[in-house]
Amino acid sequence: MKPADEEKRDKTMRVIGLISGTSVDGIDVALVEIEGEGYDLQANVLSGFTAPYPDDLRQRILSVCAGQPMALADLADLDEAIAHQFAQAAQRVIDRTGPVDLVASHGQTVFHRPVQGERLAYSVQLGRGASLVRRLGVPTVSNFRQADIDAGGEGAPLVPIVDLCLLSHPQQRRCVQNIGGIGNVTYLPAWDRSQSPQPPAILGWDTGPGNSLIDIAMATLSEGTLTYDADGAWAAQGTPCQELIHDWLQHPYLHQPPPKSTGRELFGWEYFQHCYAAAQHRGLSPTDIVATLTQFTAATIAQSYRSFLPALPDTILVGGGGCRNPVLMAHLQAEFPEIPVNPTDAAGMPASDKEAIAFAVLGYWRWQGFPGNLPAVTGARSAVCLGDLHQP
Incomplete structure (x- = not known):
């Protein structure tokens, strides 16, 4: 036995x-x-x-x-x-x-x-x-x-260790980006298991807000009738304010080197109130506010990659609810026009x-x-x- x-x-x-x-x-x-x-x-x-x-x-x-x-x-x-x-x-x-x-x-x-x-x-x-x-x-x-x-x-x-096992590729460098309430990334160097059973050193950290600020904005601006921006409908109707996005990208967490993690305690209700007040001061409409927060989320991911990755990936795979927001995905693709950005379904893992x-x-x-x-x-x-x- x-x-x-x-x-x-x-x-x-x-x-x-x-x-x-x-x-x-x-x-x-x-x-x-x-x-x-x-x-x-x-x-x-x-x-x-x-x-x-x-x-x-x-x-x-x-x-x-x-x-x-x-x-x-x-x-x-x-x-x-x-x-x-x-x-x-x-x-x-x-x-x-x-x-x-x-x-x-x-x-x-x-x-x-x-x-x-x-x-x-x-x-x-x-x-x-x-x-x-x-x-x-x-x-x-x-x-x-x-x-x-x-x-x-x-x-x-x-999750990065699981990404390594299920989503690494023998020739490609991959970023696996989760966009839930909070965003987090796994950086996977190319790994040919037939040549090297020992996995390469991978990186991972929380990139900042995912859907948290967008969801809070939707609940606030719809007076509780909506809990998220379905299909990016509100963001698609608004115009992002680039000055606010630039200001918000100065948040200390976004410049803190990994390893790091965060949550709603930092990018939740209190921080939304700060963003909301700044948007109202500039006269943004409700759809403009959602559009700005949506592009800001993509910008935090892009800034994080450029600041902390040893090299940009060959492809970006996205999971979590954010991959179902076509406006957010389009902003992320615009940040990296030469890199394919797709849901993890493209690599055989259901994003949801x-x-x-x-x-x-x-x-x-x-x-x-x-x-x-x-x-x-x-x-x-x-x-x-x-x-x-x-x-x-």
């Missing part, structure tokens, strides 16, 4: 990945069939969808993210309510497709503070794994960021499921006992296994 650890490595596993990002627009769910060991793995996406939050729960989450005070008892209730929604989303997959071997749940980030001097980073994800395993009866990995933080890292970004797929892989690695962080990306002292494993 094989030892138990070898059986783990040999087994093809059906893993559900779950995450709700900083846009708080719902729970992204992916069922992934995974086999292999470490960097040498294959991942086949069997199913993917987004489960929207109930409106009242979404507003409670956004209130916490905006820094509104909340009693600890209410926070505990919110934690349990989010776990319930995550469990329901996973159960939908199980009901449709049959039993799974593992659930990997990132949960819902409500607070993220990067490393500050001698202070460790601090990151809070609600929707605890112990509640999921009790509801689902399936081994569950959660709390992915804490081990990296304990090792002195930012706890973010965590990308983050959920990544956490399915990170959960699989936790099951195998394989490190899931990249110290060069997060700033941690060493590579560590990520996540708490909860058994039924």
Whole structure:
């Protein structure tokens, strides 16, 4: 008989990945069939969808993210309510497709503070794994960021190591840009695995705002009737203010060298109020404001690449909700007219499921006992296994 650890490595596993990002627009769910060991793995996406939050729960989450005070008892209730929604989303997959071997749940980030001097980073994800395993009866990995933080890292970004395994190319330098509530990039040098099983050094960091400022603008300017700029419709009708974009690009975070991470605490409600006041002072219309914030998001990504990459990529692959905004994608393409800019679908990974797929892989690695962080990306002292494993 094989030892138990070898059986783990040999087994093809059906893993559900779950995450709700900083846009708080719902729970992204992916069922992934995974086999292999470490960097040498294959991942086949069997199913993917987004489960929207109930409106009242979404507003409670956004209130916490905006820094509104909340009693600890209410926070505990919110934690349990989010776990319930995550469990329901996973159960939908199980009901449709049959039993799974593992659930990997990132949960819902409500607070993220990067490393500050001698202070460790601090990151809070609600929707605890112990509640999921009790509801689902399936081994569950959660709390992915804490081990990296304990090792002195930012706890973010965590997806670059998965990008390396699933999206690297033998001849091309690639940037994989996620545009969720916050933007983050993975820089992948060319990697021919047949020639070099050892992967190259990759880079990754949070580039700044993704959809966060645009979403807040839409909710504010529509008086709560809209939560995002569907198909970039408002941005397409407005004219960006280049002077404001130039001013906003001076934000200190955007000039801070990696490794670095950020969140709504920096590019959320408070910063939007600063942008909104400046736009009103210049007499911008609502559509002009959205157009300006949309181009600003693309400009932060471009500035980040030109400031911190060793070389520009041969291609840019985009995931997250931002890749469904044609105006934002057009601005990003205009920043790099010689470089193809496409959703990650062009490389075989469904853009809408990308983050959920990544956490399915990170959960699989936790099951195998394989490190899931990249110290060069997060700033941690060493590579560590990520996540708490909860058994039924």
